[in-house]
Amino acid sequence: MEEGSVVANVAADLGLEVKTLSERKMRLDFSGNKKYLDVNIKTGDLYVVERLDREYLCLARSSCFLKIDVVVDKPLRIFNIELGITDINDNAPHFRRDRIELDISETALVGERFTLSNAVDPDVGSNSIKTYHLSESEHFNTEIVTGSDGHMYVDLVLKKALDREEEAVHNLILTAVDGGVPARSGTASIIVHVLDVNDNAPRFEQEIYSVNLTENSPIGSLVIQVNATDLDQGPNADLLYSFTLYTSERTQELFALDSVTGQIRIKGAIDFEEVKSYEMHVQATDKGLNSLTGQCKIVISLLDINDNYPEITIKSFSSAVKENVTVGTVIAVITTDDRDSGANGEVDIHLPETLPFTLKKSSENYYELVISQPLDREKVAQYDITITVRDKGFPPLSENETITLELLDVNDNAPQFPQSFYTIPVLENNAPGSLLSSLSAFDPDLHENQYLVYFIIEKEIVNTSMSMLFSINPENGDLYALKTFDYEREKEFLFHIEARDSGVPPLSSNVTVHIIIMDQNDNTPVIVSPWRSHGSVVEEVIPRSIDKGHLVAKVIAIDG
Structure with a gap:
């Protein structure tokens, strides 16, 4: 209440x-x-x-x-x-442990019972616990037993045989429900761990393993690692590997088997000319109480060794060519040789695909190194050409030879100015010989092909040539004023400057220069109206009686 x-x-x-x-x-x-x-x-x-x-x-x-x-x-x-005091259903059933863990062997018999901890409900009478429910399960159900004290107890009953290899853990929910209206309930998780028994034999990944092994492989080399698995758990799944009686003593002298890892390694000299193949039988045994075994067969085929490297010889080579050499020009003659026979003696020759060269077969084992693309010294000045020969043995052996080709410069680049048009402001009344700007160009060629000379392209202005107004340093492009400029007489100049290299024939380019003369306040204003002689006074006569605002005189002045 x-x-x-x-x-x-x-x-x-x-x-x-x-x-x-x-x-x-x-x-x-x-x-x-x-x-x-x-x-x-x-x-x-x-x-x-x-x-x-x-x-x-x-x-x-x-x-x-x-x-x-x-x-x-x-x-x-x-x-x-x-x-x-009359009871009401104000308490839900609850389990003393909300997580119940059970270990049940996978050999447990159908019908076997496992006691679970019961739930408690402090309410009494019809409000106390009335029944239990188990979540849906293929392998388990519950049975409720009423004790002599009137309390209800619940057992977990196995209704279908367990298999740990199919399902190792079963997760169930047990629900206790009271008789109140409305009914209340409480739940507990039941976790059933299925205990393993040794009911599965080890199995190899393959029944027969085929391995190719090169003769003269180093002692200790790994030949193969066999692997077996056991669906059981714990010691029932721990495996030991061993040779069976079907494996010859000679084979066991040449090969070692690791009992834990299943690795087979070489422990003696393997000679293709003596024996071309070996056969061995390996078994895996588990550590269960009643141990079980599985077997496999391993066939090892020996391969003849490819023990001679191919050879490459440069018969002739032009170590330096002009960058404008024509496509198709032969720059080297190469021969190849391999003392092995069969596939081990067949040789392939190749160059890196990124190089502008190709190899052309001229006769048996003779090749020409040919230019396949136009060359440009300004992009790549020198090529390190690595020629590789590889035989067709197993594993293949290869050799390479590197030759260095130097490209000689030709005058194929005109000088370049950073800008195509220069605007240069110059303050009037400048001193003669003052530096106005530096107009340097760049030529990516080499030596005399990149040595530049600067010129002012002649242009007359009012019977005066540009070379009388400006001069340029022919070596570095520094531009100078040769006279003092007066804004009131000359406001701008427009002319061209040429940069020419020293190649044969020479190449050149020019740039437009716009000189803007900047004004200074260097002239005194002059009164032009009313006119007066030097030092005289201007007099104006006005009527004696005039109105306010009457125009007496108008003064006009100019500034050059």
Whole structure:
């Protein structure tokens, strides 16, 4: 009941007059420390002052009473009251452990039972636990047993045989449901670990392994690693490898088998000319109580060794050519040779694909190194050409020879200015010989092909040539003014400068130069109206009576 709810009218039940309750000091006395109820002395009602919890007051007892003494004075009387507390379904079932783990052997028989911890519900009567449910399972169900004390116990029952190799862990949910309305429930996880038994023999990945092995392989070299697996667990899946009696003593002298890893390594000299193949039988045995084995066969075929490297010889070579050499020019003659026979003696020759060269076969084992693309020294000045020969043996052997080709420069690049048009501001009244700007060009060629000379292209302005106004340093392109410029007379100049290299024939380029003369305040203003002679005073005659705003005179001045 909620706090403030009226339980009964004790005045009426005890035959006391309500109007005397205050005078007689009616009060309640409890056996415990908590005061769950109180009495209204104005009405005689017994009401709730603190929530009543039947499970706290009476634990698991089916009947629950709260004892109260009602005391009044004048005369003193004590009335004994027992208040019955009725259970409601306010507690859900719960398990003491919400995770139950079971270890069950995969050889457990169908029908075998496994006791589970039961759930508890502090409610009583119909509100207590009524049944258990198990989540859907192919292998398990539950059976409920009622003990002599009336409590319900639940067993997990195996209904289908287990196989750890198919499913090693089963995850189930057990639900306890009480009989309240509405019903409450609680759950626990059941984790069944299936214990392994040695019921699977080891199996190799292949029944027959075929291996090709080169003769004279170093002692200790790995030939093959066989691998078997066992579906069991623990010691039942731990394997040891060994040769069977079907493996000859000679084979066991030449090959070693690691009992743990299954690696087979060479431990003696392997000679193709002595024996061309070996056959061995290997077994894997588990460490189970009743051990089981699996077997495989290994066939090793020896391969003849390719022990001679191919050779390459440069018969003739032009180590330096001009960069404008024509495509198709032969720059070297090469021969190849390999002392092996069969595929081991057949030779392929090739160049890196990124190079502008190709190889052309001229006759048996003779090749010409030919230019296949136009060359440009300014992009690549020197080529390190690596010629590789490789035979067709197994594994193939190869040799290479590197030759260096130098490209000689030709005058195929004109000088280049950073800009095609230069605008140069020059302040008037400049000093003659002052530096105006540096107009240097660049030529990517070499030596005399990159040595530049600078010229001013002649152009006359009012019978005056540009070379009388400006000069340029022929070596570095520094541009100078040869005279003092006056903005009031000359405001700009437009001409061309040429840069020419020293190649044969020479190449050149030019650039446009725009000189802008900047004004300075170097002229005094002059009054031109009204006119007056030097030092004279200008007089104006005006009428004696004139109106305000009358024009007396207009002064005009100019500044050059």
